[in-house]
Structures are given as C-alpha cells and as structure tokens.
Amino acid sequence: MSIGITDEHVELAASTRKWAASLAPLTAVRAAEGDPDARFDDVWGAIEEMGVHAIGVPEAAGGGGGTVLDQAVALEACAHELLPGGLLGAAVGSLVRGVPGRHAVQVRPGGAVWDGGGTLGIDLSARHADADAAATAATVGPGSSGGEADRVRLTAVTLAAAEASGVARWCLDTAVEHARVREQFGRPIGSFQAVKHLCAEMLETAEAVTAAAWDAACAADGHTEQWSYAVDVAQAVCFDGAVEVAKSCIQVLGGIGFTFEHDAHLYLRRALSLRSLVGPSDVAAARLTAAAVAGVRRRVEVDLGGHDEHVRPQVRATVERVAALPDEARRAALAEAGYLAPHWPAPHGLGADPVTQLVIDQELARAGIERPDLVIAGWALPTILQHGTDAQRERFVRPSLLGELLWCQLFSEPGSGSDLASLRTRATRVDGGWSLSGQKVWTSMAERADWAICLARTDPDVPQHQGITYFLVDMRSPGIEVRPLREITGRRSSTRCSSTTSSCPTTASSVGPVTAGGSPARPWPTNGWQWRARGSARASNARSPSPQPASSRWWRHGSATRSPLSTVCSLLGVRTTLRALGGHGPGAESSVAKLLGVRSRQSAAELVVELQGDAIATAGAPDRDDEGVAADVWELLNTRCLSIAGGTTQILRNVAGERILGLPR
Known part of the structure; x- marks a missing residue:
C-alpha cells in the first residue's frame, strides 16, 4: 500500500511513478556521481514542465490547485523511482510561499538548505547547501517569525515523510522480489523462515511509515495543533523506519546488495539523508511527550462526503431511543435494532455497508453508549450464522447477543497451539451424536461459559490439516472437567479442560460439513469495519x-x-x-x-x-x-x-x- 487510498490518489501515484521512471532517474544519478555540483537540470526541466513541485499550490498562483496530501502522494511516487534533484526542497518552498519555484528552504537553524544545489553529500541523488554558507539564498529560518519558521518545519517534515515512504516501499518490493526468485540450497530464499520473517518485519515497518506519512499530509489542512502532533509522530516513525527497511533490503539481497552496481545503496543513502535533514526522532518524541502530558491526542475524522445523509437521521433517532432506556434495557434494544453487529445479516444484524456501520459507531459514541463485548460469541456466532442449521441459529444467536449464553473456545491443546493440524482431541460418532475425548488448554472463561466452540479430529486417516470438524459443546456436559490454570500474573484466569465421556446429541453438535478442516472456524469475509480511534497508549x-x-x-x-x-x-x-x-x-x-x-x-x-x-x-x-x-x-x-x-x-x-x-x- 502507498500513501494514496482513494482511486484518484492510486491513479496519481501510478501515473507519477511511470512518468518518473521514464526520465531514467537512476541513470542520471550514476552519471552525475563524479560531479559534486550537478543540479540535474534536465530532470528539473521535466519536473517544472509537469508542475510536480507545485501540485499543492493554488491554481490562481500557477500551481496545480491540489492539497498537501496530493503533493505527498506525488512525492512518494517520485521517491520510489529515486528521482534526483531538488524536488523535495522545491515542493516545500512552493507550499510555504504559495507560488511555484525552485526555492531554497532552510528548514531549521544550522541545517541544510533544500534547494537542489550545493555539494555532494551521502545522497548521490541530491545536492544540499550548508545554511551558513548560503547567505544569498532565500530562506525561512533563524530570522523568521516563530509561526513562519514552524510552518516551514511542519511542511518539510510532512513532505520528507512522504519521500521516506516511497523509499521504504521500493526497498520492500525489491527485497521481496529477490526473495521469491533467489535460490540457495535448492530452494527460494523466501521459503526460509528467517528471510520470510525479515520481509514480514519490513512490511510492518513500511506500513507504519506509510500510515504516519499519510496522516501528516492529511492533517496539514486542519488545526495546527493536530498537524504538529501528526508531524511529530511522522518524525518519530518515518525516517528511522525508512533507514531500517533500506538496511534490511540490503540484507535480503545478500552479496549483490553490497555491490555499488545494485541500486539498493542509493535508497539507503536517500533514507539516511532524509533523516539527517529532519533531525533526530527523540526531539520529536520530547514534543509528543509534552503534548501527551497536556492532554493532546490525535483526532482523525472520516469525511463521508455526504454519503451518510440518507442513513444518519434514522440511525440517530434509533440511538437516541436506546439512550433514553435504563442501562439494563439497552443491550436488548441494540440487539433488536441490529446494532450489536450491524454487518451481520438480518435479522440479527443489518447487513450494513461500511458507511452505515461507521455512522452507527459515530452516533453510539456521540450518545455515550458502548456496545457490550460479545467476547468469544463474536467468533462463534458468525460461524453458526454461515454454516449452522436453522435450529442452531434459533437456539444460539439471539440468546448470545442478549448475554444469556456465554461462550469459550476449545481450540488450543497442550501439544497444539497455532498448528491445528496437530490436534489430538478426537470426536467419534455414537448413537445420535458424538463422543469427545481429549484435552484443551488456555481456555479463558471456561469456568463460567455455557457453551464452547471446539475443533476435534473426526477422521484420522486423511492428511492432518483435513479431517477436523467444528463442534458446539455444552460445557455442563457430564465428563467435562475444568481445572484452573495459574498464569504468570499469579491469577487463575485460564483453564485446562478435559473430556472423557460421551456427549449425548443435545450437548455436542457439528457445525458445517464433517471433516471440513478448520474452514468453519474462519468467519465469512464480510467483516465489520467499525472504526474506534483510540487515544495514545x-x-x-x-x-x-x-x-x-x-x-x-x-x-x-x-x-x-x-x-x-x-x-x-x-x-x-x-x-x-x-x-x-x-x-x-x-x-x-x-x-x-x-x-x-x-x-x-x-x-x-x-x-x-x-x-x-x-x-x-x-x-x-x-x-x-x-x-x-x-x-x-x-x-x-x-x-x-x-x-x-x-x-x-x-x-x-x-x-x-x-x-x-x-x-x-
């Protein structure tokens, strides 16, 4: 995923990448290696012609009339192709001054002037001048008002974070592609768990970098306090993250990544240069700490673009009616309205689309109503709704929504955790039902639960990942023993459960096809999209x-x-x-x-x-x-x-x- 989420931004990113690649940017970078004063004028001419540096400048001033987010999407795409020259500095200067131009911008006292000129540093794709040596450059820095200088800093970090996201994305893509095809010991290296985990960690970091860069750009058009907070998060996350992903890319590439001929080191150099330009992450962290102590949190609002107008009045009226009820009556009212799980199909939900789900969340929050946590019922009921019989749906769904039935999960075993294929609990057909025999462990709420969802092996003669059936088990059945298990906290929060006695037909029943493997345990793909923006940790x-x-x-x-x-x-x-x-x-x-x-x-x-x-x-x-x-x-x-x-x-x-x-x- 890149910064852009909407179709328009995805298209902007794709077209900008294609355009940037057409300029042969890496060839230009390598050709300029021996010239410390190279300004990449040919590339700049193409940038100026396309107006990429001024996307966020008003049309009346000669710019593209876009938003800061539009500008960030384009910069991320250009950084993905490592477009050389002074695009970043020009984009910052154009946004700050409100007119297009190849401006010098001093980001912080004693820092670099991001003007595409100057001398060769660690980044072979850009040239930066020392601020003290650029007396004739038009700067916004030590002599400016505090508000103006702060705006320059916020703008610079915002757009630099977009570039960091582009660098991280290229490094992730390059490492993964190499891991898919590079063979060692007769196998692609991506099949080795160590390499797979390294790539997955790169994905985690790249997603964090992209999310923080996106939010900084989104916040630029809002309240300064919120923008400042988002920018500090970006400074704390994006630049260290881009450096780490770039280093990991070289690690995955192995020896080829250590050669000058491969492009990976050019991206590492860009990541290191960006980090040096914006300053250390702990400076931003100090500001975040002070803001948090003062009670500041990032508040992200979702603009529904008017798509909620047809549904909000009805939702608000329903929520207000529920809010007027006594606390003990609200759960039943929410269940009756389908608001406990609005993405579930009717009659237990609404089959609601994402907009309706979000509106319900917003209105419940506005009214101060918190949905009761369904806990394990939130896992069991979707499976029953999709794979169960009419009798099972009638018996279990509504009582569970009302909190009349509590559930636990009998999946893990003493010798089986994530590996369901190694399950040893057996289920054998008996007259009118099933007999369960085995042990389950780490079962929270088992001592209070009325029913359990359980996976057990029903066919030992097929491959291990098959021959597993999903059961509903009455926890009051004779033969089920529940023993408390003391955890590292000292509390007895989970249990070990054993079953050695046959269950009659009314106390254990299968859900979905017998020997269906673990598939019924996976809920249908129509998941809920409820958004609950939490405060800081x-x-x-x-x-x-x-x-x-x-x-x-x-x-x-x-x-x-x-x-x-x-x-x-x-x-x-x-x-x-x-x-x-x-x-x-x-x-x-x-x-x-x-x-x-x-x-x-x-x-x-x-x-x-x-x-x-x-x-x-x-x-x-x-x-x-x-x-x-x-x-x-x-x-x-x-x-x-x-x-x-x-x-x-x-x-x-x-x-x-x-x-x-x-x-x-």
Whole structure:
C-alpha cells in the first residue's frame, strides 16, 4: 500500500511513478556521481514542465490547485523511482510561499538548505547547501517569525515523510522480489523462515511509515495543533523506519546488495539523508511527550462526503431511543435494532455497508453508549450464522447477543497451539451424536461459559490439516472437567479442560460439513469495519518517579520507540475503514495491525513499569502505597500473552510473508 487510498490518489501515484521512471532517474544519478555540483537540470526541466513541485499550490498562483496530501502522494511516487534533484526542497518552498519555484528552504537553524544545489553529500541523488554558507539564498529560518519558521518545519517534515515512504516501499518490493526468485540450497530464499520473517518485519515497518506519512499530509489542512502532533509522530516513525527497511533490503539481497552496481545503496543513502535533514526522532518524541502530558491526542475524522445523509437521521433517532432506556434495557434494544453487529445479516444484524456501520459507531459514541463485548460469541456466532442449521441459529444467536449464553473456545491443546493440524482431541460418532475425548488448554472463561466452540479430529486417516470438524459443546456436559490454570500474573484466569465421556446429541453438535478442516472456524469475509480511534497508549499518561520526565533523555528515548506506535496502530484502522468506504477490501495495513498492535501494547506496558524505577523491587514495604505499582506490573506480565494468543507473532509473520508478500512456502 502507498500513501494514496482513494482511486484518484492510486491513479496519481501510478501515473507519477511511470512518468518518473521514464526520465531514467537512476541513470542520471550514476552519471552525475563524479560531479559534486550537478543540479540535474534536465530532470528539473521535466519536473517544472509537469508542475510536480507545485501540485499543492493554488491554481490562481500557477500551481496545480491540489492539497498537501496530493503533493505527498506525488512525492512518494517520485521517491520510489529515486528521482534526483531538488524536488523535495522545491515542493516545500512552493507550499510555504504559495507560488511555484525552485526555492531554497532552510528548514531549521544550522541545517541544510533544500534547494537542489550545493555539494555532494551521502545522497548521490541530491545536492544540499550548508545554511551558513548560503547567505544569498532565500530562506525561512533563524530570522523568521516563530509561526513562519514552524510552518516551514511542519511542511518539510510532512513532505520528507512522504519521500521516506516511497523509499521504504521500493526497498520492500525489491527485497521481496529477490526473495521469491533467489535460490540457495535448492530452494527460494523466501521459503526460509528467517528471510520470510525479515520481509514480514519490513512490511510492518513500511506500513507504519506509510500510515504516519499519510496522516501528516492529511492533517496539514486542519488545526495546527493536530498537524504538529501528526508531524511529530511522522518524525518519530518515518525516517528511522525508512533507514531500517533500506538496511534490511540490503540484507535480503545478500552479496549483490553490497555491490555499488545494485541500486539498493542509493535508497539507503536517500533514507539516511532524509533523516539527517529532519533531525533526530527523540526531539520529536520530547514534543509528543509534552503534548501527551497536556492532554493532546490525535483526532482523525472520516469525511463521508455526504454519503451518510440518507442513513444518519434514522440511525440517530434509533440511538437516541436506546439512550433514553435504563442501562439494563439497552443491550436488548441494540440487539433488536441490529446494532450489536450491524454487518451481520438480518435479522440479527443489518447487513450494513461500511458507511452505515461507521455512522452507527459515530452516533453510539456521540450518545455515550458502548456496545457490550460479545467476547468469544463474536467468533462463534458468525460461524453458526454461515454454516449452522436453522435450529442452531434459533437456539444460539439471539440468546448470545442478549448475554444469556456465554461462550469459550476449545481450540488450543497442550501439544497444539497455532498448528491445528496437530490436534489430538478426537470426536467419534455414537448413537445420535458424538463422543469427545481429549484435552484443551488456555481456555479463558471456561469456568463460567455455557457453551464452547471446539475443533476435534473426526477422521484420522486423511492428511492432518483435513479431517477436523467444528463442534458446539455444552460445557455442563457430564465428563467435562475444568481445572484452573495459574498464569504468570499469579491469577487463575485460564483453564485446562478435559473430556472423557460421551456427549449425548443435545450437548455436542457439528457445525458445517464433517471433516471440513478448520474452514468453519474462519468467519465469512464480510467483516465489520467499525472504526474506534483510540487515544495514545497508557504510557503517555504514566506517572513517573522523575520530577521532570520530559527533560530526561531516557524518557525521550522510551517515548520515541513506544508512544508514536500507538497512534500508528489507530491510523492503520482508519486507513482500513477508508478503503472499505471506497469499495475496496482490506489492504496490507489490516493484516499487520495485530502485529504492530501487540508490539505497542507490550512496549507501552514495559515503559510504564520502567518509569516506576526501583519501586517495583521494593514494593510491599509497610510505608508504601503500592497498588498502582502492582497494577502496572500485572499489566506488563499479562500483555506477554498477546504475542501468543490468537496466533503467535512468528506464525502471523509466516502468514504475512506468504499471503501478502507472496513468498513461497
């Protein structure tokens, strides 16, 4: 995925890439290597003719009349082809001054002048002058007003982040293509798990870079406080991220990547140059920390473009009617209206399109109504609706929506986690039903659940990934033993379940075809697109034993690596929602959301504990109030399960490598 989400931006990116490639940019870069004063005038002439540097300038001033986001989409595409010259500096200068031109722009005191001139640095595709040596350049810097200088900085980081996204995308594409075809030991290297995981990690980072760059460009046309926050997230994420992806690209390429003849080092050079121009990420992190302490959060609004006008009045009226009810009556009213899961088919949902789903979410939030969490029922009911019988749908769906039936999941086993093919629990036909025999583990809520969804092997004579059937099991059945399992937090939150006694026909029934494999366990593709933009991670509000945490380099480093990631995770959800609103399926950002979300939750919990200092070692002293410390430690320990439950991080990276990047098994 690139920055552009809409059809118009996707087309703009594709056409700009094609145009940039037609200029043979890498040939021009290599031809100019021995000339430190080269300004790539031929390339600049083509840029000026196309007006690429002035897309965001008003038409009345001779520009393209587009938005900052339009400009960012074009710059990302040009960076993907490593277009040389002063495009970035010219685009920044044109946006700041409101007129097209090949302007010099001083981004920060003592920094470089981004004018496409000057001397050769690490980036062979651009020339930059030292600010102190460019006395005659038209600059916006030390002598400017604070507001003007800040606007230059925000604009420069925004557009530089777009270039960083283009660099990261090229590096990811190049590494993956090489991993697909390069053979070692008789196999494509992309089939080796180490390489596959490295490529998947590149995908995670590239998606984070793209999301942060997109948001900075989107925020440029809004409130300055929000733009500043989005830009600081971009500065904390995009440039280190682009450098890391570029380095990983060279690693995947191996020896060929270390040669001067391959283009990979040119992209690494551009990434390093961009990072040096915008400054270190921990400076942005310090600003984010101060903003978070002041209560600032990134608020992303989805513009529905009037497509909600036909549905909003009815939704608002329904929600207001529900809001007027007593708390204990609201769940039933939401279920009756189809608002608990509006993307489900009627009569239990509305079969709602993405716009309607989003409007329902917005109106519920406006009314202060929070949907009850269906927990495991949210997994079980879609399967019953799609694969179950009429009798099963009648018996289970509505009572579960109302909270009258609680569910648990019997999937994992002592010897089987993500690998369902190794399941040992057996299901054998008996008169009128099935007999289940085996053990399940890590079953949350089993001690309270009424029913369970269960996978069991029904045919041992077929390949292991087949011969598995999806069952509904009455947890009150004779022969089912539930034993508490103490977790690393010290609490007894999950259980081990054993079944050794035959279940009668009314207590265990199959869903979907017998021996259908694990397919019924996968819900239908019409997923909900509910968007819930969350605030920053708890780390943003963590209390610190230090009296001045924002001045601590340690604090800034922790914030730089943790706090911005929580914002990126929310942005991934917003981008998925916007793609759905445009009629497109989920992109790669939806698939990496869990991987990045887990990392965010775990690292945020770790930061909170780190901020407690030695309090975690001395907790329990008679003169201390350690309730908060204990809660923070519990959160740290508890979040360790997130990279295991629901598919381990390593398995999900295998899936991302194979299904998204197309790497061989």
